[in-house]
Amino acid sequence: MNIGMLYGVGVGPGDPELLTLKAVKVLKAADVIAIPKSKEESDSIALSIVKGSVDLLNKETLELMFPMTKDKEVLIKARGNAAAAIADRLEAGKNVACITLGDPLFYSTFSYLIPLVLEKLPQAEIKIIPGISSVMASAAAAITPLAEADERLAVIPATYELEKFRDVLNDFDTIVLMKVNKVFDKVLGLLSELGLKDRAVFVERCGGENQRVGRNLEILRGERLDYLSMVIVKK
Numbered sequence: 443m444n445i446g447m448l449y450g451v452g453v454g455p456g457d458p459e460l461l462t463l464k465a466v467k468v469l470k471a472a473d474v475i476a477i478p479k480s481k482e483e484s485d486s487i488a489l490s491i492v493k494g495s496v497d498l499l500n501k502e503t504l505e506l507m508f509p510m511t512k513d514k515e516v517l518i519k520a521r522g523n524a525a526a527a528i529a530d531r532l533e534a535g536k537n538v539a540c541i542t543l544g545d546p547l548f549y550s551t552f553s554y555l556i557p558l559v560l561e562k563l564p565q566a567e568i569k570i571i572p573g574i575s576s577v578m579a580s581a582a583a584a585i586t587p588l589a590e591a592d593e594r595l596a597v598i599p600a601t602y603e604l605e606k607f608r609d610v611l612n613d614f615d616t617i618v619l620m621k622v623n624k625v626f627d628k629v630l631g632l633l634s635e636l637g638l639k640d641r642a643v644f645v646e647r648c649g650g651e652n653q654r655v656g657r658n659l660e661i662l663r664g665e666r667l668d669y670l671s672m673v674i675v676k677k
């Protein structure tokens with residue numbers, strides 16, 4: 443029996459209209475829709491994005507659980523289980539489409555699965571369907587050009603070590619701070635210290651019904667922010 447194809451499918455940042463034609467085509471044809479999920483990161487948003495365009499009735503939906511932890515052992519186990527579940531379906535001749543918010547090769551769990559699936563099933567074939575990343579969509583929502591002429595753009599997790607973080611803020615023209623929710627007040631402090639607070643825009647749940655875009659970051663101090671949020675600093 444031929445083995446199935448594994449697709450990493452980006453479904454965009456939240457607005458179902460930002461799902462690409464190619465993503466819809468691949469998802470419609472897939473036998474299995476794999477959904478990476480964690481308790482905190484509402485990855486089922488990815489599923490809600492595709493539901494309007496793809497009939498899931500005759501498909502297997504395979505939930506892949508990834509705990510939000512830095513514990514390497516726990517992560518290795520979860521990734522191994524997910525890769526094994528995917529490899530089983532591929533071996534049975536099924537095409538598996540693993541959906542990812544935004545783009546599948548940009549801060550995504552899917553990229554960890556590629557080598558693990560290939561380790562279990564070296565003959566597996568993998569295709570990536572790129573998606574509109576939250577960075578592009580958030581810049582659009584905030585009407586903030588990411589880079590012009592010879593400007594330099596940095597994208598970093600806001601959880602970065604403080605001193606390196608300061609250097610990046612000093613060195614680049616535009617800085618996108620991902621995963622900002624848990625360290626927002628610290629970020630705000632650093633932006634104030636560097637005189638960049640007024641150059642920043644906050645974007646939360648971009649493309650979703652409850653999207654928020656704001657330039658007054660001070661009013662967000664102490665607030666419990668959504669995991670799907672970022673800050674773009676444009677000097």
Ligand SMILES: C[S@@+](CC[C@H](N)C(=O)[O-])C[C@H]1O[C@@H](n2cnc3c(N)ncnc32)[C@H](O)[C@@H]1O
Pocket residue numbers: 455456542543544545546547548549550574575576577580619620621622645646647648649650669670671672
């Ligand atoms: C694990 S990364 C996933 C990135 C995703 N693969 C992409 O291409 O956009 C999660 C981070 O992406 C950003 N993010 C993802 N979706 C977002 C959205 N709809 N609005 C704002 N930020 C978002 C947040 O900074 C969040 O902490």
